[in-house]
Amino acid sequence: MSDEGPLHSMEFMVLKSLNVLHRLIPWHRAMCESLGAGLLRLIIHIVAIPRPLGPKETVMLEDIVVQTLPSSTVYRTVLKELDMQLQTVDVVDAMADLDVLHNFTLYGPFESFLRLAYERIAFMKTVDSQDTVSRKACDNMQCGLIDEKSKFKRCSHCKSVYYCSPDCQKIDWTHGHREACHASQRDDLGAHNYSFMRALLHRDIMEHRYQEFPRLLDPHRLALMRQTVQKNPSHPLVTIMDYTDGKPMMRVEDVYWQREEDELCHVHWDEHISRMAHSRHGRMELHLMIVLDGPKNWRHVRRLMFSQRSDRPSFREGLVHIFTQPELEGKNDFERIEELRVASRNAVSIH
Structure with missing residues (x-):
């Protein structure tokens, strides 16, 4: 032997x-x-x-x-x-x-x-199957209309952004997309993989947010999040779903931390951060999917940004409000975030 x-x-x-x-x-x-x-x-x-x-x-x-x-x-x-x-x-x-x-x-x-x-x-x-109706949101951040995908037209060059009307496309073109429009960097993934990963993240992030919420409310994690937001209140938060071990793990971080980790520049950070800053009434969230892109070594990961769009102010906006305000007498962060979670249940959200 x-x-x-x-x-x-x-x-x-x-x-x-x-x-x-x-x-x-x-x-x-x-x-x-x-x-x-x-x-x-x-x-x-x-x-x-x-x-x-x-x-x-x-x-x-x-x-x-x-x-x-x-x-x-x-x-x-x-x-x-x-x-x-x-x-x-x-x-x-x-x-x-x-x-x-x-x-x-x-x-x-x-x-x-x-x-x-x-x-x-x-x-x-x-x-x-035909049981799933795909929905999109208008990428003119001052519009943000959410409707069936068939009612939108996408940019013919980058094929990454969608608009409900020619007027919205013109507005977005002059407010940043002209500089950001680029050839797709997900060619090796293909449209079918990308579409499925978007759907998987949407399902999992909803289930984690509403069913496994105690993980987000760990006292040490809450303290770190409050400290992070108060130190850099202008820095956006990004919700991360990490699939490198198969089953997803959820965490919330300062978006610039992840930007520094993205050595291969998989994500167009400036474009996403700018869009979120200009989204109407804070109805956009940054959601990052991290997947294994090779065996074992931490360097072999792929980052994919799927921005969430909602019909009301985002969950992230609520978190920032909680962490930038003094704790209310008789009500701790856990209780305030739980109230936010319950209030967010009826929101219409897509990726």
């Missing part, structure tokens, strides 16, 4: 190739090709070996099962390939085998990945 453990050298090299493939082609394409070549079957075969894996093999396989596979389910193209592959693998029998074999420590993480994959595949099919 080699130092690498019981794996055949070819199988071991297939797993190692994932760490190289992302440097050659976009990460979502690398994952699609790996899945199409039989990655799921390979993982099940390896884990089903009736002997413990070697330390290096275990670490490599855990990295794929715990982070690489779950984090790739934000891409529609990966989910489409996963859907096809899962239909060819007898997952029930495979999981039953994994539960009793020596490498059972990977059973839980693999089962967790499968649950996430099935859930997002189902969501993808819902988004693809």
Whole structure:
């Protein structure tokens, strides 16, 4: 037996190739090709070996099962390939085998990945169905009309902004879009991936805001947010949904902190910050999606900004008001933010 453990050298090299493939082609394409070549079957075969894996093999396989596979389910193209592959693998029998074999420590993480994959595949099919009516907001910040996407026209050059009328497009052109209009930088993602990621972030940010709100209300987090807003009251806040571990984690930060982290300049920060500053009655929020764009290394992340538009002053505006005002007697930040959350439930919001 080699130092690498019981794996055949070819199988071991297939797993190692994932760490190289992302440097050659976009990460979502690398994952699609790996899945199409039989990655799921390979993982099940390896884990089903009736002997413990070697330390290096275990670490490599855990990295794929715990982070690489779950984090790739934000891409529609990966989910489409996963859907096809899962239909060819007898997952029930495979999981039953994994539960009793020596490498059972990977059973839980693999089962967790499968649950996430099935859930997002189902969501993808819902988004693809006719049951979902896409909505947009006019990108003339002084208008902000929210309506069905079919009633808007988008900029023919950048294809990133939408207008309800030629007049609104002319106004926005003279108030900043002329300088900001640029060729799309999401070409390697493709429209289908980008549209799905927008829908996923919208759903998850609503669920996190209203169902897992206590995470945002951690006393230490509240104190940091109050300190941040009071120190730089003119700095916008950005709500971050971090998908680098598969399931999203929500946090709120000073937008300029994230701007400094964005070394690859994935986001057109000036344009988004300017638009938010000019949005009518503060009805725009900055929402940032962070996804894995390569295995493990923190530098391999992709940032995507999906601005939220609402039919009333934004949740962010309410937070800034709370943190820039003295605490009310008999009512702490937790209670005031909870009231804001309840009041925001009936808002019409889109991304």
